[in-house]
Amino acid sequence: MQVHKYDVVIVGAGGAGMRAAIESGQRAKTAVLTKLYPTRSHTGAAQGGMCAALANVEEDNWEWHTFDTVKGGDYLVDQDAAEVMAKEAIDAVLDLEKMGLPFNRTPEGRIDQRRFGGHTRDHGKAPVRRSCYAADRTGHMILQTLYQNCVKHNVEFYNEYYVLDLLTVEEEITVDGVTKLQTRVAGVVTYDLATGELHVFQAKSIIFASGGVGKVYKTTSNAHTLTGDGMGIAFRRGIPLEDMEFFQFHPTGLAGLGILLSEAARGEGAILRNSEGERFMERYAPTIKDLAPRDIVARSMANEVREGRGCGPNKDYVLLDLTHLEPAHIDAKLPDITEFARTYLGVEPYTEPVPVFPTAHYAMGGIPTNIKAEVLQDNDTVVPGLYAAGEVACVSVHGSNRLGTNSLLDINVFGKRAGIYAAEYALTADFVDIPDNPLTETEALLDTMRSSEGGERVAQIRKELQDIMDANVQVFRTEETLLEALSVIDGLEERYKHVTVQDKGKRFNLDLLEAVELGFLLDMAKVMTAAALHRKESRGGHFREDFPERDDENYMTHSMAYKDPTATETSGVRLKTKPVVFTRYQPMERKY
Amino acid sequence: MSTETVEREPASKIELAPGIGGGGEIPTFDITLKVRRYNPEVSDDAYWDEWKLTMYGTDRVLDALHKVKWEHDGTVTFRRSCAHGVCGSDAMRINGRNRLACKTLLKDLDTSKPILVEPIKGLPVEKDLIVDMEPFFQSFREVMPFLVNRGHEPTKERLQSSEERERFDDTTKCILCAACTSSCPVFWTDGQYFGPAAIVNAHRFIFDSRDDAGDMRLEILNDKEGVWRCRTTFNCTEACPRGIQVTKAISEVKQAILSRKI
Numbered sequence: 001m002q003v004h005k006y007d008v009v010i011v012g013a014g015g016a017g018m019r020a021a022i023e024s025g026q027r028a029k030t031a032v033l034t035k036l037y038p039t040r041s042h043t044g045a046a047q048g049g050m051c052a053a054l055a056n057v058e059e060d061n062w063e064w065h066t067f068d069t070v071k072g073g074d075y076l077v078d079q080d081a082a083e084v085m086a087k088e089a090i091d092a093v094l095d096l097e098k099m100g101l102p103f104n105r106t107p108e109g110r111i112d113q114r115r116f117g118g119h120t121r122d123h124g125k126a127p128v129r130r131s132c133y134a135a136d137r138t139g140h141m142i143l144q145t146l147y148q149n150c151v152k153h154n155v156e157f158y159n160e161y162y163v164l165d166l167l168t169v170e171e172e173i174t175v176d177g178v179t180k181l182q183t184r185v186a187g188v189v190t191y192d193l194a195t196g197e198l199h200v201f202q203a204k205s206i207i208f209a210s211g212g213v214g215k216v217y218k219t220t221s222n223a224h225t226l227t228g229d230g231m232g233i234a235f236r237r238g239i240p241l242e243d244m245e246f247f248q249f250h251p252t253g254l255a256g257l258g259i260l261l262s263e264a265a266r267g268e269g270a271i272l273r274n275s276e277g278e279r280f281m282e283r284y285a286p287t288i289k290d291l292a293p294r295d296i297v298a299r300s301m302a303n304e305v306r307e308g309r310g311c312g313p314n315k316d317y318v319l320l321d322l323t324h325l326e327p328a329h330i331d332a333k334l335p336d337i338t339e340f341a342r343t344y345l346g347v348e349p350y351t352e353p354v355p356v357f358p359t360a361h362y363a364m365g366g367i368p369t370n371i372k373a374e375v376l377q378d379n380d381t382v383v384p385g386l387y388a389a390g391e392v393a394c395v396s397v398h399g400s401n402r403l404g405t406n407s408l409l410d411i412n413v414f415g416k417r418a419g420i421y422a423a424e425y426a427l428t429a430d431f432v433d434i435p436d437n438p439l440t441e442t443e444a445l446l447d448t449m450r451s452s453e454g455g456e457r458v459a460q461i462r463k464e465l466q467d468i469m470d471a472n473v474q475v476f477r478t479e480e481t482l483l484e485a486l487s488v489i490d491g492l493e494e495r496y497k498h499v500t501v502q503d504k505g506k507r508f509n510l511d512l513l514e515a516v517e518l519g520f521l522l523d524m525a526k527v528m529t530a531a532a533l534h535r536k537e538s539r540g541g542h543f544r545e546d547f548p549e550r551d552d553e554n555y556m557t558h559s560m561a562y563k564d565p566t567a568t569e570t571s572g573v574r575l576k577t578k579p580v581v582f583t584r585y586q587p588m589e590r591k592y
Numbered sequence: 593m594s595t596e597t598v599e600r601e602p603a604s605k606i607e608l609a610p611g612i613g614g615g616g617e618i619p620t621f622d623i624t625l626k627v628r629r630y631n632p633e634v635s636d637d638a639y640w641d642e643w644k645l646t647m648y649g650t651d652r653v654l655d656a657l658h659k660v661k662w663e664h665d666g667t668v669t670f671r672r673s674c675a676h677g678v679c680g681s682d683a684m685r686i687n688g689r690n691r692l693a694c695k696t697l698l699k700d701l702d703t704s705k706p707i708l709v710e711p712i713k714g715l716p717v718e719k720d721l722i723v724d725m726e727p728f729f730q731s732f733r734e735v736m737p738f739l740v741n742r743g744h745e746p747t748k749e750r751l752q753s754s755e756e757r758e759r760f761d762d763t764t765k766c767i768l769c770a771a772c773t774s775s776c777p778v779f780w781t782d783g784q785y786f787g788p789a790a791i792v793n794a795h796r797f798i799f800d801s802r803d804d805a806g807d808m809r810l811e812i813l814n815d816k817e818g819v820w821r822c823r824t825t826f827n828c829t830e831a832c833p834r835g836i837q838v839t840k841a842i843s844e845v846k847q848a849i850l851s852r853k854i
Contacts, residue, residue: 036673036679039679040674040681042674097750099738100738100797102757102761102800103749109754109756111749140765151733194718224672224675225673259676276605280603321606336678352612353612457662457663458662458666459663502666505667507631511667511669
């Protein structure tokens with residue numbers, strides 16, 4: 001067994017992980033572990049921009065941004081966290097500019113800004129230009145810039161090291177006269193893809209920045225590699241997951257494929273139309289129309305299709321119309337997404353509207369943290385030395401629906417915070433001893449899969465999982481669809497025990513990797529579905545047709561999903577609640 | 593918000609052309625996929641493996657590889673992640689040309705003949721389509737691929753005109769997929785050559801008005817393994833899945849070396 005020792009270990013090398021590494025690496029001995037290469041991370045696929053109230057092109061301030069974020073999340077946002085994010089957004093953008101990020105510029109040479117869904121002036125009066133951007137490849141530029149700065153600061157990467165387990169021990173602590181068990185972290189177990197060997201990384205601080213779980217769905221903007229590993233590892237080790245019923249469906253995925261077409265298209269003036277050519281968003285959001293938040297637009301699109309106003313031979317998508325925009329403007333502001341339409345659908349966006357339909361995009365929920373990015377093991381107990389940032393985490397700045405651009409902002413603000421706090425903690429703390437036989441569980445997991453001859457195929461189980469999630473846990477949900485999904489997932493989990501991998505080797509065994517990933521996908525699908533069943537109301541990205549109204553009296557709380565084999569009715573997921581943090585905004589009806 | 597639109601209020605509308613948004617059944621067709629296999633755990637010899645597959649009109653080479661891996665042979669090994677041409681994981685030689693498997697539609701290839709898929713050249717093959725990327729990233733790191741600014745740090749952003757920003761726009765698009773570098777005949781025969789991708793990333797900073805280390809990068813690339821090894825064969829430009837004018841960028845770096853006091 002190879003053991004490495006670092007002050008700080010970061011799991012994941014996307015935007016949050018690398019932003020953390022830049023801070024942590026300058027303060028403490030830091031290693032970044034990624035199952036990919038850093039520049040392959042899915043931050044690079046983000047397109048439209050990163051909001052900050054720079055007020056470079058029109059009046060704006062961080063308080064308006066905070067309000068929009070809270071309202072956008074249908075008041076389930078922790079307002080202290082949203083305030084931190086909106087305030088620190090300005091420095092986050094300036095940090096990136098100073099690191100070299102090539103933002104688009106105004107005629108005066110300042111960072112240019114454009115409109116984005118749900119971002120408004122003065123508490124909803126009109127759309128505001130708040131998104132800082134680099135054409136429609138802002139995420140690419142952020143990922144490249146952060147990687148460049150990691151190279152500059154000699155950050156140590158372990159590429160293609162797949163983290164499979166978190167090593168924890170429990171300690172008795174007494175808080176306010178109450179004795180309880182506190183989780184302590186000792187390190188992580190990783191699988192070196194090149195050699196098939198297991199390594200232990202002992203660390204004082206561990207930051208999870210491993211991204212989302214979009215691959216539980218079939219139609220998704222997410223990369224193949226976004227399989228909820230970080231969330232799954234934490235959940236298996238007894239850490240709860242917060243607000244997992246809230247999953248964002250981005251309105252404009254290329255129809256049938258799910259490839260993302262940025263909301264920036266609508267920010268630049270594109271219009272959604274149904275089969276009758278109608279600008280249907282005028283009905284659903286009279287004030288800001290096509291620039292309403294994503295949950296509302298996605299639901300409106302799904303509703304148009306349901307009511308028979310979808311386009312195409314199967315009437316199963318709507319159209320994103322850019323034909324009234326100048327081709328030169330499209331080329332300057334939206335070059336990549338228009339190329340996606342040409343490459344993958346053979347549609348010329350200058351002259352033809354583009355077929356689009358909602359695509360599974362972003363987990364609002366995740367590993368619960370406070371505003372220092374410290375992970376919580378229950379509503380108020382911090383796990384010392386454990387941090388999470390980015391999509392894997394739930395701080396919660398997105399509540400029940402994330403506004404466009406706020407994810408690139410989240411990774412920069414809370415990635416930076418995680419890096420600073422994790423390093424500061426590591427400089428004062430001692431190592432926790434690695435528990436005896438740290439590899440036992442991971443070895444058992446891998447050996448079982450390598451040796452099983454049960455005959456079940458990973459791809460088949462995954463496909464059936466994605467099909468049921470797309471059909472039953474999508475934009476619209478009911479108790480009936482959710483219960484059915486849960487029962488299907490239970491059955492798939494049973495079959496998963498008999499999965500056979502064909503590749504029995506050690507070297508780059510990606511067959512085995514996919515089998516391990518499927519285990520995390522099944523766990524997360526179960527948590528998402530159980531949490532959706534538990535929330536008998538409609539809020540943000542979670543719409544229950546059997547409970548179509550928001551119910552503040554009973555459900556103005558975060559959900560906390562714990563692994564608990566005794567919770568048999570909900571497939572081993574125990575749901576509890578956690579209060580929402582209010583500072584300045586009281587819940588109001590959400591209209592746009 | 594209510595999802596019930598009982599009485600539809602009027603909404604502004606346009607006339608859509610008939611048949612808009614394409615349509616009809618997605619056609620299927622048969623292909624033969626041949627993949628260059630190599631696994632030193634099993635044998636020192638590389639060989640060709642082939643499958644006959646039925647694919648759809650919107651499928652890409654990556655879909656065909658997935659079909660093989662997921663339905664026929666799980667040992668077939670390749671990297672991939674985003675599956676739409678932005679992460680740079682799946683550069684490979686497809687019918688002798690470097691391309692991203694996720695951006696190459698099968699219908700755009702000649703499906704009457706077998707489709708040949710091999711690892712990119714010039715980097716050590718690890719297993720099947722996976723190569724060792726470390727030498728490639730090593731060259732990247734050597735050109736100082738990060739902004740160096742020695743000036744006073746402003747409280748707000750550094751100013752940059754749109755024209756200044758435009759000057760290096762093309763080379764900011766690089767996704768480090770190695771399609772260009774591994775298409776370069778000089779790189780194939782001389783692994784020490786920096787290669788097009790490293791030069792592209794140096795260009796991105798040399799021509800950035802905010803950067804102060806252009807001279808140092810030009811010095812690095814004036815090395816015997818630097819830009820002068822480029823023989824302007826344009827393979828790199830043809831290979832780039834992001835449409836970067838790679839050869840032009842290399843020429844601009846050459847000119848900068850000649851015109852500055854190096």
